[in-house]
Amino acid sequence: MKIVSIKKITVLCVLIFTMQACKNEYYSVGKVGYTVRVAYPELYSQQYATGASVVMKNTVTNYSYTGTTNGEGEVVFSDLVPGSYQLSVSREVKPEEALTLTGFEEQLFLNASSAVQKVTSDGSLELRLQGGKVGSLVFKEIYYVGSRTPAGGTYFSDQFYEIYNNSTDTIYADSLLIGNTGGAAGNSSSAKPYGFQTDAGNVYLQNVWMVPGNGKTYPIAPGKSIIISQDGINHQTDPLGNPSSPVNLGPGISDFESYVERSDNRDLDAAGVDNLLPVYLGSVGFDWLTAVFGASMVIFKHPDPSGLPLKLEPGSTSVSRYVQVPRSSVIDGVELLANGNAFSFKRLPVAVDAGFTFCSGTYTGQSVRRKVKTIVGGRRVLLDTNNSTADFEVLTTPTPKNWQ
Template identity: 30%
Template sequence: MLFICAGFIACTDDDKVKITEFTLTLTEPEDLNVTSISDLHVTFKNVNTGKLTTNTMTGTTGKLTLNEGLYNITVEGKMNYIVDEKNVEGQVKGYKESVNLVGTTSADNIKLFLFNSKADFVIEEVYFAGSTTLEGKQYSGDQYFKIYNNSDSVLYADGLVILESEFTTSRQYDYTPDIMSQAMTVTHIYAVPGNGKEYPVQPGESILICDKAIDHTIATPNSFDLRNANFEWYNDNDQDVDNPMVPNLDIIYSSTLTIWTLNNQGLKAYAIARMGVDKQTYLKDYLYECSYVNSGYTMTKNYYKFPNEWIIDAVNISNKAQYVWNVVDPSLDMGFTYCGEVASDKNRYNKSVRRKVLSTTPDGRKILKDTNNSTEDFEAKATPSLKQ
């Protein structure tokens, strides 16, 4: 099957532009009984120029002529599959970064996944860069997450887990074995306490989870009074501050011996999830031993892995200049968002990343955008919601 292409090869009139005949093969999701895939739209984004080329495919293999270059490829379409002897239609997506088209011919493969559009909790906002004092110095301790009920039903925050990635979006290695399609490699896992129905969240409402639930405006007017946060994360040692009036998150795993602070450059991924096993089983059975080459030396590390099937929502964060890859599977997030343009960008302070509003219901409830693409779903370098 061939791509249906039109109107984007005009630049080949310039004999100096090298072109490649690219063959793209799409692989069906392994865990589904797929009967058909249709309405496939493929977008090629030239990493260097930002130019977008969108085409359609009539099958799972197609050929296209493109200028040589480095591309990010996004696939969207429809898929029919069998569940309990019934035919179900769903949305299918795929994504691959840094596909290098070089030479007269080139080929690559992208794994498709079923996009789950069921409304649930989503990450509404991450305030990671921190604030500034009146003297322009960095102020930390006021980092926070806002988690939003994007459904039309009451959801319970009890047991909801916040994850931080072990890997950074600014440095890429070839980790062996590569488990990204099955799990997220994590460095912190904190969970909301509760007995199952202790912390209800109404449709269209948020919970605020912060580092230190104190009045930070005493130190700097650029910060916030977080004493009314719903939860705080607290490491029980002399370096942390605890507000006894605000419930602490339960620590499932933390790689730090001191306190957990979010990467203030924004070089991590964050996710929310629900554990599929208890804490003791997790710590026993979900170790991840991997190796990679760094400066000519083979490094062997032990991390923890968190199954993708437990994850509800994820966001990759970087700054634009340092971004090199996503550290979660494309089925969780196909893009990234940011507060800083470059490394150590002082303009990142006093800003957050905030999920965009898709629509508003007649009763005024906001529905936030959730396409599993943080580039599209989030407002970068935004004014923090607590400032508004």
């Protein structure tokens, strides 16, 4: 802690012209003690921040007292001149320290500041650090392979995509974009790999949907998720469903569903489950069915999604066009291929997903789910190394909004 220098006080007194008055005031008023306690942001594994830099700046003289918080997150200014002070706190968190505090190994810059405090006698103040965006939205679970009916038929209206807030801040799902790539999944060796494979700077999507909302309509709290379903019904009990389906995706579980408006009303519009907004539907029949062999999935944000360029697949004679999404807009992506030997059919750039994941077969009722890396204060932090080979595991039974 610095001590007010006599030189500074002298200069100040000269400047304000009434040297004697100033001197009298300064020396006649007793100094006071002031304790500042610094707390970490909510949801951190520790409550109080040690090693935080605290600055108390006198708003009249501009003189600053500085100090560093101790093991209890406190700094005591014991010889403060009474007056009005503005407090500011900063704390840089190194990646290895952040891993313990938040579950994410990344550099953080936390700050706090106060309104002007009138300090006339001994007192204290607690300030909470803020900032440091930690983590992001990630795919938690994807169920895409479909299920068998009791008679052995195939059923694929029960696909879902679960998106999880892996950060320590509330994130709004409003305007979030979700899409699937085209391209073969590697189930047939005679198929050609996706013609866009050599472009590492973009992702090419067959269909793109958007979450509605005004910007603050759909908050996702830290450690919570949203589910986007093909149809937001209880597939096990609904007359249009499949009694052998592994999932109930009704209201309360599904947050959104894809709804394809058709004159024959072939797609059902489940009440209580909000509909996604279509942005570009390059290959949609009765509904948004993604490949049961595996389509690679991406979530992203873009200020003008309907203005994104549409591209023909290089080396293909198909007239289908795909939405070109810059890699920098991608929030998360998961490469889903047909089997463990299908690496050459990758459709996402390595920077989005360095690996891929797969189920044991189509209509097996299995899902792929991101592993839990650690638990901080009861909140699961999911493993996100941008490599789904390492990050995901296959479940025999999907667990929408659940972990069992």
